[in-house]
Amino acid sequence: MSLAPLELKQVGPKHLGIVWNDGHQSLFNVRTLRLKCRCAVCVDEWTREELLKDEMVPADIQPKRIESVGRYALKVEWSDGHDSGFYTFEHLRALCECPLCKTR
Numbered sequence: 353m354s355l356a357p358l359e360l361k362q363v364g365p366k367h368l369g370i371v372w373n374d375g376h377q378s379l380f381n382v383r384t385l386r387l388k389c390r391c392a393v394c395v396d397e398w399t400r401e402e403l404l405k406d407e408m409v410p411a412d413i414q415p416k417r418i419e420s421v422g423r424y425a426l427k428v429e430w431s432d433g434h435d436s437g438f439y440t441f442e443h444l445r446a447l448c449e450c451p452l453c454k455t456r
Contacts, residue, residue, distance in 0.1 A: 355441045357426070360418060368415065370444065378448040386413050386430055388447055391437030 359371040363379060370378040386409050389395075394404040410432055417429040421438045429435040439447075 354423070355445060356423065357441065357444075360426075372445070376445075376448075376452075377450060378445065378453070379450040380444070380447060381449060382415060383409060383411065383413050384449065385415075385428070385439070385447065386432070386434070388443075389434070389437035389439075390443065393434070393436050 353373065356373045357370045358373050359369075361369045361371075363369040366382055368380045368382055368385070370380070372378065387404060387406065389404060395402055412431075414431045415428045416431055419427050421427050425438040425440045426444070427435070427438040
C-alpha cells in the first residue's frame, strides 16, 4: 500500500494535521513546514545548502492553499507568497511532530 493522506485539517492556529491511509495521525507546526521546504528557492540544488533562514519566515506564517501533486505530494501556497515547493508524502511523514514520532 502506498502512503497517502486521507484527511488534511487545521489543528488550531499554528498546526496542520494529516490522517494517513495507514491510520497514523500526523501533526505539523506550519512554520516548521515552511522552513523545511526543499525547493530550489529554499535549498541550493547543487550543494544542498539551506538558503531559507529562520529569520526570513514570519512567526504568523499560514498556508493559504494546499493542493495535490499527483499521487505523491502536496503543494502549499504560503501567506509569505512562496508557492514553488511541494512536500512528498514521505517527506511529510518524516517531518511529523506527533507525540509518537517525537519519541522516535
